[in-house]
Amino acid sequence: MPELPEVETVKRGLAPAMEGARFDKVELNRPNLRFPFPPNFAARLKNCTINSVARRAKYLILHLDSDDVLVMHLGMSGSFYVENKNSPPAKSDARTRITAHDHVIFHLSGANGEHLVTYNDPRRFGFMDLIAAENLSSHKFFAKLGIEPTGNSLDGKCLARLLANRKAPLKAALLDQKLIAGLGNIYVCEALWQAGLAPTRISHTISTSGAKARANAIALADAVRDVIARAIAAGGSSLNDHRQTDGTPGYFQHEFNVYNRENEPCRKSHCSGHIKRIVQSGRSTYYCDSCQK
DNA sequence: CCGCGGGCCTGAGAGC
DNA sequence: TGCTCTCAGGCCCGCG
Incomplete structure (x- = not known):
């Protein structure tokens, strides 16, 4: 799917449920997406608080209150779906019938309530990784990226x-x-x-x-x-x-x-x-x- | 260093 | 209806 505008749209949709919220539980329904999940992925996220949700190029970046940064890429067919646990979706909800390929479910609680954030990805070209915060900008995902086409710097x-x-x-x-x-x-x-x-x-x-x-x-x-x-x-x-x-x-x-x-x-x-x-x-x-x- | 082609996966749609 | 073929929004790797 997704190019920059789609990832930016997803980022803005995730932020209200995720920023300031804590991971209560992380469910993995398979051992890998494009790559295997990093070691102890769910355990390393559990009880962490999300400080901010950011985007660089087509990457989603979750800054945590631990030494890890959660980096996520939607590949060709990844999407996130946010549900408030305490207000079930209306019957007309656009997504209710889709459940195949729900590979990751984040259980979150924060000032805006309790949420389920589900990652769905039929083709599994997407991935999630944990990167040491101090190495983020030098990591191979980010070190060589060019200029963002947002704002006015690209003239x-x-x-x-x-x-x-x-x-x-x-x-x-x-x-x-x-x-x-x-x-x-x-x-x-x-x-x-x-x-x-x-x-x-x-x-x-x-x-x-x-x-x-x-x-x-x-x-x-x-x-x-x-x-x-x-x-x-x-x-x-x-x-x-x-x-x-x-x-x-x-x-x-x-x-x-x-x-x-x-x-x-x-x-x-x-x-x-x-x-x-x-x-x-x-x-x-x-x-x-x-x-x- | 640069440019190109193959491979990773599943699903939708066209044509027979 | 059902098979086979082609194509799909990304990215990494290896080749020349």
């Missing part, structure tokens, strides 16, 4: 610097977490369309030298930040697996301009092109070859 100049000397097509460069952290297949396609740039274009042609290349860099940086911000505001995109923590889907898929729109008309004003699908580095790319240059 044209910064982006041009990241793309300098790169021969890979823009699509591959934007997917590289070491350059920009958190973009995935959907939002890269959407940002390139919004910026009017072809996904096949060689990265270093976006640069700080020359007025046109500079304008391209600014347009692309603006498009990346705008797409991510709008997707977060919409609660992310739900194709198959992504759910907000109350079981409802995200809504940004209704705002897709290219993703999953093969053969449909381009939505850029005055463009009469149609959306193409090609494969780059083994992944689908959707774009308009009429207005993306």
